[in-house]
Amino acid sequence: MLHDTYDDKLVNDVLAAKTKVADFLTTIGFTNQDAVFEIIDHLYFSSEIEGGKPVLTLEGNIVQDADRLDAIGAFGITRTLQYGFARQRKLYDPAIQPKTYQTKSTYHACDSTTLNHFYEKLFKLSDTLHTDTAKKMAIPRDKLMRDFVNAIESEYNDVYGN
Numbered sequence: 001m002l003h004d005t006y007d008d009k010l011v012n013d014v015l016a017a018k019t020k021v022a023d024f025l026t027t028i029g030f031t032n033q034d035a036v037f038e039i040i041d042h043l044y045f046s047s048e049i050e051g052g053k054p055v056l057t058l059e060g061n062i063v064q065d066a067d068r069l070d071a072i073g074a075f076g077i078t079r080t081l082q083y084g085f086a087r088q089r090k091l092y093d094p095a096i097q098p099k100t101y102q103t104k105s106t107y108h109a110c111d112s113t114t115l116n117h118f119y120e121k122l123f124k125l126s127d128t129l130h131t132d133t134a135k136k137m138a139i140p141r142d143k144l145m146r147d148f149v150n151a152i153e154s155e156y157n158d159v160y161g162n
Contacts, residue, residue: 003040003067039063045121045128056130065134068125073141076122077148084114091115092152118149 002024004010006017018037025033039060045068056064070076084091090113098119099112112120122145126138 002036003043003063006040007044035059043067045125061130065129065131068129069134069137069141072122072125072138073144076141077145080114080117080122084117089114092156094153094156115149115152118145 002021005021006014008014011017021036021040022033025036030036035057039056042056042060043064071079081091089111090096092115093113096113096116098116099110101110101120110120123142126135126142129135129138
């Protein structure tokens with residue numbers, strides 16, 4: 001429930017937001033705050049760009065799987081479109097190829113198309129899941145995203161040619 005509370009894509013002051021989480025955990029009497037912060041700090045796809053895949057606890061793997069499952073499938077498509085529209089990104093342009101990011105900052109500052117986000121991140125998530133349950137749940141979600149992207153590209157080519 002706390003994993004997005006201080007995500008740097010969503011809040012302007014990460015340290016202040018993290019402090020609020022610590023205060024909340026203290027208020028409810030939760031004593032193992034380090035474990036919570038360790039999971040949150042190493043949960044995100046972008047954190048793996050520079051530092052490789054972190055080794056998480058079983059709890060961390062489960063939270064990471066849940067977060068990644070939330071990012072794919074029908075809701076993942078919807079969230080990706082909403083984010084792209086809010087940032088006034090092009091939906092699709094075959095002249096703009098998907099990018100491979102070398103740093104977290106370049107990933108967050110990307111100026112790619114909305115559809116490229118599927119190639120740059122979302123299509124990669126199924127291969128990063130830890131639990132058998134998550135891997136099974138990802139199969140139809142991944143297929144739905146790939147079918148969606150293929151349909152957009154196909155319809156674009158039918159209308160505009162390639």
